[in-house]
Every structure is written in C-alpha cells, then in structure tokens.
Amino acid sequence: MQQSLAHAPETLVRSYMEWWSLAGVETLCADAPTDWMQQPVAAEAPTQPAKAKPTIAAPSVPIAPPTVPVAAWPSDLATLQSQIVGEARLPGTGYSSRRAGPVGASNAQLMLIGDIPEGDEIEAGYFGTGATGRLIDAMMRAIGFDRASIYQTALAHSQPATGAIPPGDLANLAQFGRHHAALVAPTRILLLGNAACEAFLGRNLMDARGRLHDFNHDGGKLAAVATYHPRTLIARPALKAQAWQDLQMLANKE
Numbered sequence: 001m002q003q004s005l006a007h008a009p010e011t012l013v014r015s016y017m018e019w020w021s022l023a024g025v026e027t028l029c030a031d032a033p034t035d036w037m038q039q040p041v042a043a044e045a046p047t048q049p050a051k052a053k054p055t056i057a058a059p060s061v062p063i064a065p066p067t068v069p070v071a072a073w074p075s076d077l078a079t080l081q082s083q084i085v086g087e088a089r090l091p092g093t094g095y096s097s098r099r100a101g102p103v104g105a106s107n108a109q110l111m112l113i114g115d116i117p118e119g120d121e122i123e124a125g126y127f128g129t130g131a132t133g134r135l136i137d138a139m140m141r142a143i144g145f146d147r148a149s150i151y152q153t154a155l156a157h158s159q160p161a162t163g164a165i166p167p168g169d170l171a172n173l174a175q176f177g178r179h180h181a182a183l184v185a186p187t188r189i190l191l192l193g194n195a196a197c198e199a200f201l202g203r204n205l206m207d208a209r210g211r212l213h214d215f216n217h218d219g220g221k222l223a224a225v226a227t228y229h230p231r232t233l234i235a236r237p238a239l240k241a242q243a244w245q246d247l248q249m250l251a252n253k254e
Helices: 009-022 077-085 119-124 130-142 167-184 194-201 228-233 237-252
Strands: 110-114 150-154 188-192 213-217 220-227
Touching: 077 167, 110 167, 110 194, 119 130, 130 228, 130 237, 150 167, 150 188, 167 194, 194 213, 194 220, 194 237, 220 237, 228 237
Parallel strands: 110 150, 110 188, 188 220
Antiparallel strands: 213 220
16 A cells, blocks of 8 residues: 555645654643643554463563574564564564564555564554554654555564563664565665664664665665654653654655
8 A cells, every 4th residue: 555645635634743743842832831631632453463372481581592593583474473483583573472573555655663672562462552553653654655555573572571672682682673574675764772773774773863864675775764662752742843853854855
C-alpha cells in the first residue's frame, strides 16, 4: 500500500496537534500540560503475527553467535517472520523465552528499527503496542504515514535481562538487521535510538541525528534518518522538537 502525503488541510492540522498533544506539549488555550498517559489514543491493532511459543530457555549470559549460519537465514520475508516468533535460534531471539515479532506490510516504503521490545510488546507478541506504539502512531500520522504503510521491528526480538543490548552482540545483530531490511526492501528507514543508529550507520545517535543519510545496502541506497526512541521522548518530552525536525526530513525526502 502506497503512502499518501496529500492530506486535506484539516487532516494535517489534526495529525500535527495529536502528535504534539501525545508528546506532552501544552495546548494553546490551557495553562496545564496535556497528560496523554491518562487518556491514551486508541490505535488499531496491527495484523498480529503468530504468538511466540515460550520454549527457549533464557540464558544467564549474553547470547552466543546464532546456531543458524548467515547463509541459512531465510531468504524470504514470510519465513523470516515465522522463524523470529517461532522456535528458531536467530540473532536477538535468545535473550528470554518470549519474543515480539515484526509488524507491517511486505511492500512498506518506511521501515522503523528500534533496539529491543518494550514490555507491552512482549506481552502482545508483536511491536507497535503500548505507550511507545501509540506515540509512534501519532508521529507517523503527522508526516503522512499510517500502520498500513510502515514496517516496524528491532535489532532484538526478545528482552535482555539488563534492558539493553550487550555491546558484544551489536555486530551480529547489525548483520541480521541488514538482512531483514533487505527482505523488506523499503525506500526509507527510521532508526530509533542509539543502538539501531550504531548498527546501521556506524555512529552514535548524537552524531547522526539532524541529517539525512544515504544508507548503502546491497548495491543500492536508502534514505535513513536517526532519531530518539519513543521511550526517550516519553521520559524527556523536551526532546520532541528535535524529533519533529528529524521526522520532517524523512517526510520531505523525494
């Protein structure tokens, strides 16, 4: 499904206001800030992938290189998705016994890549749910995208005990993430947070954000933008203005 940026004026205004409201900006006619956490915006649930079977034992140390070699990684997207939420041992799936699967259309033009699933996403079994999912929905609507036109995933599909990707695993996860992106074949990539930024661009978030990158992959170039992870924007809403600038660069890329 193709994205549409040609919204009617009133639709654009409503999308912009919803994004600012969800990010915690004060309204133009009220003295108190909007507390979006008390009244979450209802978002349509994306097509739910098969729930992961909790059969993988959680290791007590960072995961080792995958038992499935790179050459044997699935070469089609549907099989890769099935293995991510199933029992296959792939990079980023062995941190715990529960997994969150990617969501989105196979022909999506925009691919969102974070670091690890949130607790709500682990509970649901797929990305794009909970508080961060609602914020992403508002951010995407503000630049003319909806759930039908994006593909969302992360470097890891299970949660490390520390709540962060072990540094020693990043290179392996980056390789798998690039393989995943090649199968989705988007025209634009939005990198959410420092880990995803380092994996795909080879630099930290503060050095990379604020500019449009040409991401070289499989002989072609993709437009890539790095910005703060939604969990960071929820914790530090003052950063929303910088994130909005990043999103506009992504939306204005021809």
